[in-house]
Amino acid sequence: MPSQGLGLAPRLRYLAGRARRIDVGSVLERAKEASAQHDKWTPAVVVDMLWSAGFRQVGFQDYIDYDFAILSSAERATFMTHPVSNELSQKYDHPDHRHVFQDKVEFDRVFSEHLHREWMVVEDGNAVAVHEFAQRHGTIVTKEPVGQAGTGVHRYHAAEIDDWDAFHRGLLQRGELLIEEVIVQHPDLAAVCPGTVNTTRVTAFFDGEMTHILAMAQKFGRGAVSDQMTFGGFYTMLDESGHAVGAGYDSHGHVHETHPDSGFRIADFQLPMIDEVRAFVDRVARVVPQVQYVGWDIVVTPTGPVLVEGNWGAGVYENKPSVTGIRTGHKPRYREAIGF
Structure with missing residues (x-):
């Protein structure tokens, strides 16, 4: 696929946003962490982190997670980072379909045949259906429709619930509107x-x-x-x-x-x-x-x-050199497939 580039304007907007939101204390704490782990001078790490963020699209947490303090410029260039991933999401994930x-409710509706488990939506007046669903499966998972990093996900055991009307009201009040069968x-x-x-x-x-x-x-x-x-x-x-x-x-x-x-x-x-x-x-x-x-x-x-x-917003999962001994990341594979 030919290179299509990610564009200068999104990058400048991202940098401007980061500059407005920068938490100096957080940067210093991360720099001290890298300094202690890799025996580096803290002020040098701070400068390197800021330079990497401003000119190489490396998030502060990326710098720590992927051990950039011990990597060469060539090695760093092989790692996927969150700022680059965010640009890819904005460019290739159409806003009308995000x-x-x-x-999560809409997701289950659209991808229902690929879930391979039973699910239902909590609504006014369906306490009996919720009771029957939970009793049938024994343990259930509830989800708030909008959440990330596992927030809004809960697990309940039917045997521990005595008042199903109250349980149903609680789900509605807390916004736990999606119920799913537990995956085996x-x-x-x-x-x-x-x-x-x-x-x-x-x-x-x-x-x-x-x-x-x-x-x-x-x-x-x-x-x-x-x-x-x-x-x-x-x-x-x-x-x-x-x-x-x-x-x-x-x-x-x-x-x-x-x-x-x-x-x-x-x-x-x-x-x-x-x-x-x-x-x-x-x-x-x-x-x-x-x-x-x-x-x-x-x-x-x-x-x-x-x-x-x-x-x-796919986020990034990458290799950690100090743990695996592998000093390269996945960015070349991204480039080959996407062409940026």
Whole structure:
């Protein structure tokens, strides 16, 4: 695909916005963190972080997460960053169709055949239906239609609910309007963390003909309803065959050679059914082709992949050199597929 560029105007708007919102204290804290971890002089790190943000589109957290303090300019250039990802989202995800991905109820309606689980919407007057749904499945997950990073997701056990009218009113009042059946994950995922449904983030680009898988990350939870970092979760990058490239890590400086609860060695993880995963991502990418750049969250079950959600603002999952020993990222793959 020929280079189409991302445009100067969006970049300037982004830089202006960052300049207005810059939190000097936060930058200093991050710089001290990098300085302590990599034995670098803090003032030099601060200058490097600001220069990287202003001239190389590197977010402050990107700088920390991907160990830029120890990388050469050539190595840094191979890493995907959040500012660049944001530009891709703005350019390739049509605004008229983003609402499908922003509203979880609308998303379930549009992608219903790819969910492979039962779901319903909480409305006035359907307390009996909610009761029947929960009793049928035993445990349910509720979601607020708009949320991110796992916020607004809750888990309830039918056996613990006594007053179903009150429960129904509470769901309405709190805005927990979407109810879903709990996903049963593949035993290979449950072996790492059985208490959380562990999702695979597949970042992909649909060019109108082909779906290009740009990066894959395996997220692991800690027994909570979500595997997001806000719930104590972490991730590891996967190679093209679906195998972990190293230990797990998060954006809070935690590294997990093994899962803290199960003891499973993260570097040994192999995503099951990787061929089915690739084919599945290709199918879901074609449902709303106007939204081309998406971070798909899927779960592999005993019978195949199922869809959790799609993120039109795909975000970035990347390699961490100090953990994996790999000093390059995924940006060349993005460039080859998208042509920027």
